[in-house]
Structures are given as structure tokens and as C-alpha cells.
Amino acid sequence: DQQVKQNSPSLSVQEGRISILNCDYTNSMFDYFLWYKKYPAEGPTFLISISSIKDKNEDGRFTVFLNKSAKHLSLHIVPSQPGDSAVYFCAAIQGAQKLVFGQGTRLTINP
Amino acid sequence: DTGVSQNPRHKITKRGQNVTFRCDPISEHNRLYWYRQTLGQGPEFLTYFQNEAQLEKSRLLSDRFSAERPKGSFSTLEIQRTEQGDSAMYLCASSSVSGMNTEAFFGQGTRLTVV
Numbered sequence: 001d002q003q004v005k006q007n008s009p010s011l012s013v014q015e016g017r018i019s020i021l022n023c024d025y026t027n028s029m030f031d032y033f034l035w036y037k038k039y040p041a042e043g044p045t046f047l048i049s050i051s052s053i054k055d056k057n058e059d060g061r062f063t064v065f066l067n068k069s070a071k072h073l074s075l076h077i078v079p080s081q082p083g084d085s086a087v088y089f090c091a092a093i094q095g096a097q098k099l100v101f102g103q104g105t106r107l108t109i110n111p
Numbered sequence: 112d113t114g115v116s117q118n119p120r121h122k123i124t125k126r127g128q129n130v131t132f133r134c135d136p137i138s139e140h141n142r143l144y145w146y147r148q149t150l151g152q153g154p155e156f157l158t159y160f161q162n163e164a165q166l167e168k169s170r171l172l173s174d175r176f177s178a179e180r181p182k183g184s185f186s187t188l189e190i191q192r193t194e195q196g197d198s199a200m201y202l203c204a205s206s207s208v209s210g211m212n213t214e215a216f217f218g219q220g221t222r223l224t225v226v
Contacts, residue, residue, distance in 0.1 A: 004153075043115070043204075043220045103151070104153050
């Protein structure tokens with residue numbers, strides 16, 4: 001049972017434009033959400049998080065939006081840079097327990 | 112370096128052999144997680160500890176897998192009688208939990224190849 005889903009396996013964006021990565025979840029008890037970035041042969045690196053009591057969190061070029069009624073969150077990266085090319089994972093937590101990850105979206109930033 | 116450290120980075124073993132991986136978490140973190148990742152998939156939860164107590168084990172964790180965290184510091188993950196299906200990246204993460212959700216920080220992983 002895939003509780004966290006990233007339905008787009010890949011995304012290609014031109015440098016300088018906005019990248020939007022999407023994530024859907026099914027468990028309404030999730031109360032904390034995170035985005036991780038992963039390069040090949042490395043562990044995931046934490047990017048940004050959001051609590052379920054908020055609908056937006058911003059950190060520099062990265063903004064995460066949460067729509068609880070739709071059970072949907074998204075990560076916006078603007079402007080996109082070549083170094084942003086990586087696999088992005090959405091993760092969710094219920095009650096300070098384990099993280100549940102989506103399948104990942106491979107983002108490619110084209111010059 | 113004060114991040115999460117995993118050893119070895121790579122391990123090639125013959126089917127049927129036992130392997131053990133080590134994870135050293137960030138020193139002030141009381142929670143430690145093990146995940147497994149295969150190509151094209153997100154990290155899959157295996158087990159986690161709060162201090163030395165193992166709080167949850169995934170159904171994915173067969174009897175051949177065992178994890179320990181003596182004294183609530185480093186952790187080891189042992190796989191007995193390895194199978195080719197065990198080939199994957201094994202990831203360790205740690206976090207500091209004080210009644211609130213918080214970020215988990217990952218090590219660079221151990222890549223296991225069973226031949």
C-alpha cells in the first residue's frame with residue numbers, strides 16, 4: 001500500500017524557470033512532510049519541511065505548499081539551477097514515528 | 112565531520128554469506144533508522160530505534176535480518192545467508208526527537224551487491 005505517491009517519474013525544466021514537483025498522500029494522519037534531494041551513490045539530503053498546521057513554508061529558492069483537503073503537497077524551486085538536477089523524494093511522518101517515502105521524481109535542469 | 116557515518120560504503124558478497132553494516136549517528140540524536148533503497152524506488156523503512164530500544168520492524172525485515180543499537184549509540188545491521196534479492200543501498204538516518212516531528216539526516220549509505 002503506497003501511502004505517499006509521486007506520480008511523475010521525471011521532470012525536465014529549463015534553467016531559470018520554475019520547477020514544480022508534486023506529491024500525493026493517502027493517510028490523513030500524517031502530520032509532518034519533508035522533501036529530500038538525492039544524488040547518485042549518496043544518501044538523501046534534507047531540503048525543506050512543513051507541518052500539517054501550515055500551508056506554506058519557504059526557504060530561499062525552495063517553497064513547499066500543503067493542501068490538506070486534497071492530500072497534496074508540492075515543492076517549487078525558482079529559479080531552477082543546473083545543480084538542482086537530482087532525484088527528489090517526498091516523505092511523510094505520523095506522530096513522530098518513521099518517515100514514509102514516495103518513489104521519487106528525477107529532475108533535470110537544462111541549460 | 113559530525114554527520115551520519117556508514118561503513119562500509121560498498122560491499123560485494125557471495126550468496127549465502129553473512130554481512131554486517133555499521134552506522135554512527137549524529138552524536139546528540141536519540142533516534143536511528145534503517146532504510147533500504149533499490150533502483151527506481153524510494154527508501155523503504157526497515158526498522159528504527161529510540162536510544163537502545165527497537166521500536167518498530169517492517170514486515171520487509173525477514174528473520175535473516177537483525178539490527179542492534181547497544182548503549183543507544185552506533186547501530187549494526189546484519190544480514191545472514193544473503194540472497195541476490197538483498198542487493199540494494201542500505202541507508203541509515205538519525206534524528207533528535209523531543210515529542211515533536213523533526214528532520215532525519217541520512218548517511219551516504221552502504222551499497223550491497225550479492226553475487
